[in-house]
Amino acid sequence: MQLLTDLVLVRNDGTRRDKTGTTCSGVMSRASAIEWELRLPEQPTLTVHDNHWVNGERDLVLYKPTVVPEMPSALSNLHNRLRSGISDGAKHGELRVMVYPTYVDAHDRPRIKKLLTTADLADQVGLCHLRELTSREGVRLESAFDRPDLPPVDLDDPQDEKSLQHALFFPAADDETPVVAFVYFRIVPVLWHIGWLSPDDG
Numbered sequence: 001m002q003l004l005t006d007l008v009l010v011r012n013d014g015t016r017r018d019k020t021g022t023t024c025s026g027v028m029s030r031a032s033a034i035e036w037e038l039r040l041p042e043q044p045t046l047t048v049h050d051n052h053w054v055n056g057e058r059d060l061v062l063y064k065p066t067v068v069p070e071m072p073s074a075l076s077n078l079h080n081r082l083r084s085g086i087s088d089g090a091k092h093g094e095l096r097v098m099v100y101p102t103y104v105d106a107h108d109r110p111r112i113k114k115l116l117t118t119a120d121l122a123d124q125v126g127l128c129h130l131r132e133l134t135s136r137e138g139v140r141l142e143s144a145f146d147r148p149d150l151p152p153v154d155l156d157d158p159q160d161e162k163s164l165q166h167a168l169f170f171p172a173a174d175d176e177t178p179v180v181a182f183v184y185f186r187i188v189p190v191l192w193h194i195g196w197l198s199p200d201d202g
Helices: 118-125 127-134 176-194
Strands: 002-004 007-022 028-039 046-053 058-062 084-088 094-098 102-104 110-112 140-143 166-171
Touching (some): 002 176, 007 046, 028 176, 058 176, 094 176, 102 176, 118 176, 127 140, 166 176
Antiparallel strands (some): 028 046, 046 058, 058 084, 084 094, 094 166, 102 110, 140 166
16 A cells, blocks of 8 residues: 555565563553554565454554664664554444654654644644545544543644644454554654655655
């Protein structure tokens, strides 16, 4: 799947990697990981793991291989860090992933920002990317929490008044959408920071 001019996402259907580790909630468990490859011209292939843990948890992470190819420290530091948990959504048969975009601090450490206005989120992730995600069947972007004091999340008129936590809701049977979203809000900002993406991808 062509995500950007220089960025291709491919599901590795031949590989499910079994591993042991700690879930997002801090529990030791075993996981079966679905592997997705991110390919860029003349750069090392990056691997995203969609981890399905035996205890029922699920998360996405940029997988750290035994030997990490040479790359800028900001990207190297993203491996096995800043996982995105996938949890039950508000409706039966749906899941959600929090949309916390990455930025790189002064020490080349990737960090996440949780509270953003919808306009700021669109600016950081890309309005076109958010619209692409929400055009998928059964996918919507909303406030992560149902509170009466929060403004609506409207990509046709992104509000710039109140910061909130955004979440992408998607059908439980849809394995592709959360991975694409993870690439857009977690990995692409770092690829931009290190100059690995074409100017056409702006």
